[in-house]
Amino acid sequence: MSKLVTIYGGAGFVGRYIARRMAKQGWRVRVASRRPNESLFVKSYGAPGQVEPVFCNIRDDASVRAVMLGADAVVNCVGTFQRMGKNNQQAVQAEGAGRIGRIAAEQGVAQLVHLSAIGADVNGPSLYARSKAEGESALLAAYPSAVILRPSVIFGLEDGFFNRFGALAAMFPVLPLPKAQTLMQPVFVDDVAAAAEKAVLGQAAPGVYELGGPEVDTFRGLIGRMLAEVQRRRLVLPMPTFVMKLIAFGADAVETLTLGLVANKLLTRDQLNTLGPDNVVSDGARGLADLGIQPTTLDSILPEYLWRFRPSGQYAAIKASAKNLKKV
Template identity: 60%
Template sequence: MSKLVTIYGGSGFVGRYIARRMAKAGWRVRVAVRRPNEALFVQTYGVVGQVEPELCNIRDDASVRHAMRGADAVVNCVGILNNLGKNKFDAVHHEGAERIARLASLAGIKRMVHLSSISADVDSDSEYARTKGLGEQSVKTYFPDATILRPSVVFGVEDQFFNRFASMTTFSMVLPLVGGNSRFQPVYVDDVAAAAEVALTGDAPTGVYELGGPEVDTLKGLVEYMLKEIQRRRLVVNLPFWVGSVMGFGFDMMQAMSGGLIPNTILSRDQVRLLKHDNVVSEGARGLADLGIKPTPFEAVAPDYLWRFRPSGEYASIKESAKKLRKA
């Protein structure tokens, strides 16, 4: 019988790519999510019955244990960018990761992949980074042979990085940035999934891997690249961190006063703290090359999904070609 992998958060941005890869590799895939009815699309990644979503609450032992029954491997892809409702940073990044690792170890599961962040640091002033660091510590404690993947900012068709800034250009002539001089090393989502696949199949040593693409650039530089790609001119303004903190406070209060009905998807105070630090692969760290993966440059992928933000949309390339014909 084919091996079975349970992917917690397997319908999310990164998780769905891992699910697709594992299905293509012949594995059975169980996608453990809070809302399985919204994850039915994962069934198309394999033959009938090969990939199935299942209800799971990462905050509950019984739910997590049930989702990993009979599994040969588990992957934890659950992560949040904002405290909302009962899904707090500590509950998800720390306690949730600990719960999966502890129960997987007790169940005798052979392999575990934990998706963390390149910013993970137990001493960070950012709650996101601090709880990511605590989650890594717990995983190492309960599942010492786990493979921990630390990606920089992840890009791809469904990303909330290039897409977010590009969407802002449709209603604003100014793009305000906080941390515009902070450096990033964008990594392609399918390269992260490929790293998880290598780890799950046992084709690489376990341990910690920091994942970044071939280019390092500032946040401002990446936004300017995006503007050039979508053929729009906008004023990019790099705001001081104190201004970002004031803005983040306002958006956080709006979420709190609305009882979470208006979630802060713009900028939080914690994100401002995170933006004060570079988000790049550490010198000497193991990375994609150590897993036999050639990193994909964002210039090779981003145009395939950013075209929809161009003023002429899908017709931009046709118009450009027509101009060249007239000149000839």
Template identity: 60%
Template sequence: MAKLVTIFGGSGFLGRYIARRLAKDGWRVRVAVRRVEQAGFVRMYGHTGQVMPWACNIRDDDSVRAALRGADAAVTCVGTFDRKGRNSFQAIHVEAAGRIARTCLEEGVRRLVHVSALGANPEGGSDYARSKAEGEAAVLAAMPHAVILRPSILFGPEDAFFNRFAGMPGPVLPILGASTHFQPVWVDDVAAAAAMGASGRAAPGTYELGGPEVLTFRELMEKMLHVTRRRKLVLGLPFWLGNLMGGAFDAGRTLSGGLVPAPVTRDQVASLRTDNVVSPGARGFESLGITPTALDAVLPDYLWRFRPSGQYAALKESARNLRS
């Protein structure tokens, strides 16, 4: 019988790519999610019965144990941007990560791949970075041979980064941390690394995963605007203003009981003060034999819908060249 892998958060942005890759490699895939009724689409990633959504609450010991029972490998790619509440940094990044690792050990799950984040640091400038580092420590305390992946900002058709900014209306594009450097990474490249870890083709340890380009936030937005054929002023906002905005949005979210979303939080503002790039000498894609994909090879494939002429932009540009 084919081996079984449990993917926590397997219906999310990164998780669905990992599920698709492992199914293609012949694994039976158990996709552990909170809302199983919203994860039915993962069944299409494999043959009938090969990929199955599985209801799981990662804050509950018994629920995690049931999701891991009989599995040969596990992947955790669950994250949150909530600093407080039931699904806080502490609950999801630290406690849940440790719970999954300990249960893997108890249930005899041989391999564990834990997706953390580039910039995870116990002394980081944001609660997010510190919680990610604490989560890694909790995982390694139970499973010292686990594979830890630290990806930079993920990009791809379902991303919440380029899609978000490309869809912002108006002639001005305001951003915080305009001079902060990032190393965006193609989501399927990270999925390939996770699949290698689950199958034992990646040595245990920590891998920092970034794309081939290091660009400032401003340069990333300019590249996005070039792809979408839009002309906007990229306006860099000062951090003091970002702190005021984040504080106001945090308060609004708290007072509304979480019903009002926060476009930016104070913790995210703190994160933007630090470059999000691969550390010198860190193990990365080259150690896995993976060549990371460039932004220009992917962005046009899904940002075309934000162009003034949408799918017909290239046709119009071609016709314009013929007339000239």
């Protein structure tokens, strides 16, 4: 019988790429999600019955244990920026990761892969960084041979980085940026999935891997590259930190006063703090090269999905070509 992998958060941005790769490897894939009815698209990644979305609440032992039953390998891709509600960062990224590690050890799972983030630090400036680090620590305490993947900013078709700023560029003439000089090392989502695939297959030594692409640039520089791709001229305005703190405080206050009914999708104080330190691979850290993976460049991927933010959308190239036609 084919081997089975359970992927927590397998219908999310990174998880779906891992699910697709494992299905191509011939594995049965169990995609654990809070909303399996919204995850039915993963069934198309394999033969009928090979990839199945199932319900799981990562905050509950019985739920986590039920979807892990019989699994040869487990991948945890669950993450959040939520600061309120039951599924907040502490509950999901710290306690949830520890729960998966403990239950994986109890059930004798052969391989455990955990998706964390560059900058995970128990003394980090943000709850996001601290909860990620606490999750790593709890998981490793229960399952010391786990593979921890720490990616930088992840880009790809469904990303929340370039897509977000592309949409803003299509609507507004000015793009205010906090922490504009912060360095980032964007990594392609399928490269992260390839790293997870190797770990599941036992082709990666246990421990931490920091995943970054071949290019390092400032936050402002990356937005400039995005603007060139969407063919829009916009004023990129680096904002003083104190101004952005006031904006983030106000947006957080609205979310708090409405008990989360009005979610802060603008900028949270925690996101602002997360943007502070450079988000690049550390010197001497193991990374994609140690896994035999050639990192994908931004230029080879961004045109595949940012075209929709151009003034002429998919017709931009045709219109540019038409301008070169000679009038008869």
